Amino acid sequence: MSSLEEKTLSTEKIFTGKIISLQVDEVELPNGKTSKRELIKHPGAVAVIAVTPDHKIVMVEQYRKALERTIVEIPAGKLEQGEKPEICAARELEEETGYVCAKMEWLTSFYTSPGFADELVHIYVATGLTKKEDAAETDEDEFVHLIEITLEEAVELVKGQKIYDAKTAFAVQYLQLQKAMGRK
Amino acid sequence: MSSLEEKTLSTEKIFTGKIISLQVDEVELPNGKTSKRELIKHPGAVAVIAVTPDHKIVMVEQYRKALERTIVEIPAGKLEQGEKPEICAARELEEETGYVCAKMEWLTSFYTSPGFADELVHIYVATGLTKKEDAAETDEDEFVHLIEITLEEAVELVKGQKIYDAKTAFAVQYLQLQKAMGRK
Numbered sequence: 001m002s003s004l005e006e007k008t009l010s011t012e013k014i015f016t017g018k019i020i021s022l023q024v025d026e027v028e029l030p031n032g033k034t035s036k037r038e039l040i041k042h043p044g045a046v047a048v049i050a051v052t053p054d055h056k057i058v059m060v061e062q063y064r065k066a067l068e069r070t071i072v073e074i075p076a077g078k079l080e081q082g083e084k085p086e087i088c089a090a091r092e093l094e095e096e097t098g099y100v101c102a103k104m105e106w107l108t109s110f111y112t113s114p115g116f117a118d119e120l121v122h123i124y125v126a127t128g129l130t131k132k133e134d135a136a137e138t139d140e141d142e143f144v145h146l147i148e149i150t151l152e153e154a155v156e157l158v159k160g161q162k163i164y165d166a167k168t169a170f171a172v173q174y175l176q177l178q179k180a181m182g183r184k
Numbered sequence: 185m186s187s188l189e190e191k192t193l194s195t196e197k198i199f200t201g202k203i204i205s206l207q208v209d210e211v212e213l214p215n216g217k218t219s220k221r222e223l224i225k226h227p228g229a230v231a232v233i234a235v236t237p238d239h240k241i242v243m244v245e246q247y248r249k250a251l252e253r254t255i256v257e258i259p260a261g262k263l264e265q266g267e268k269p270e271i272c273a274a275r276e277l278e279e280e281t282g283y284v285c286a287k288m289e290w291l292t293s294f295y296t297s298p299g300f301a302d303e304l305v306h307i308y309v310a311t312g313l314t315k316k317e318d319a320a321e322t323d324e325d326e327f328v329h330l331i332e333i334t335l336e337e338a339v340e341l342v343k344g345q346k347i348y349d350a351k352t353a354f355a356v357q358y359l360q361l362q363k364a365m366g367r368k
Contacts, residue, residue: 004247004327004329005254006247006249014198014199014206015206017208017220018220019222019299020222020224020300022198022206025249027249029327030327031327036201036202037250038201038202038204039249039250040224040250040300040301042297042300045299061188062188063189064295064299065211065221065223066221066223066295066298066299066300066301066302067295067298070188070189071295071298073298078299108353109348110349111251111255111349111350112297112349113297113303113349114250114348114349115203115229115248115250115260116203116204116224116226116250117224117250119297121350143187143188143214143215145188161293164294164295164298165294165295165296165297165298166294166295166297166351166354167350169292169294169354170354170357173358173361177361177364180361
């Protein structure tokens with residue numbers, strides 16, 4: 001047992017929703033004292049870095065109720081129960097943008113808010129994009145606008161806080177790094 | 185009103201904790217239908233990219249109850265009520281690592297989980313680091329181990345999923361980009 005570890009003494013389930021659930025755990029700290037941890041359980045998500053053959057980044061504009069505003073993000077969505085991340089990535093890309101890809105490669109995964117949530121986002125890179133003529137229907141509760149922008153435009157959207165979330169900030173920086181390393 | 189916007193019809197407060205609160209909003213969608221949004225309110229946080237004069241990145245190893253494991257992160261913490269982010273950044277850096285800095289510059293800010301939470305993380309870059317002899321006490325509920333690593337070691341920790349959260353993945357990639365652009 002690591003000297004940093006916290007032992008669960010009890011778990012109080014507060015809420016179980018469609019997407020998240022909330023519990024409060026009482027824990028024993030490394031010094032023997034007790035404390036409470038407010039914890040959100042989330043099924044996990046995927047996000048897709050997709051660049052078209054003419055070097056445009058595929059993004060979606062979407063209203064986020066949690067933020068009470070519209071932001072621009074890379075295509076993303078939560079994992080359905082039992083769904084493999086790479087299947088989810090292809091599904092979300094097609095549902096949100098109408099694009100299908102020849103290759104979907106895992107890049108990295110990270111927890112978004114380790115202080116209170118277990119949401120793990122898997123980041124994929126989609127290449128060989130082609131637009132489907134008869135694009136699949138989007139989720140009935142989901143309304144997004146497709147936009148396609150250059151890397152320079154994306155960097156400006158970060159500065160202007162229209163791109164304003166962790167996974168998309170990471171994606172833009174990834175493409176900047178690829179360019180700086182001469183890989184694009 | 186944007187065509188993507190969702191109108192709040194009602195708000196049900198479910199939980200108010202020490203760090204997060206949870207509410208479920210009923211919303212009217214752009215197509216006139218209604219849906220529910222599960223929303224976490226969070227006070228916001230800061231995180232600090234701090235590199236020592238001998239080019240080591242200052243990190244902390246910390247047990248995260250939400251993940252049930254220990255991960256390696258850049259120094260970070262949540263904003264106290266009314267606290268300015270740059271003050272919080274200096275406080276967290278000193279509390280978690282014992283370092284004080286000559287300069288604390290804002291780099292960017294991003295929402296960590298826009299699908300369900302309003303947590304906004306402000307990322308700072310600290311330079312001119314010096315170690316305080318009589319380092320301030322850490323929070324009584326917080327146990328962290330200071331580690332100082334090279335960029336190459338950090339990249340390995342990302343691959344090995346010991347660095348496993350969005351802000352730290354962003355920070356490591358930022359330092360890679362600075363290096364690739366010859367700025368370090």
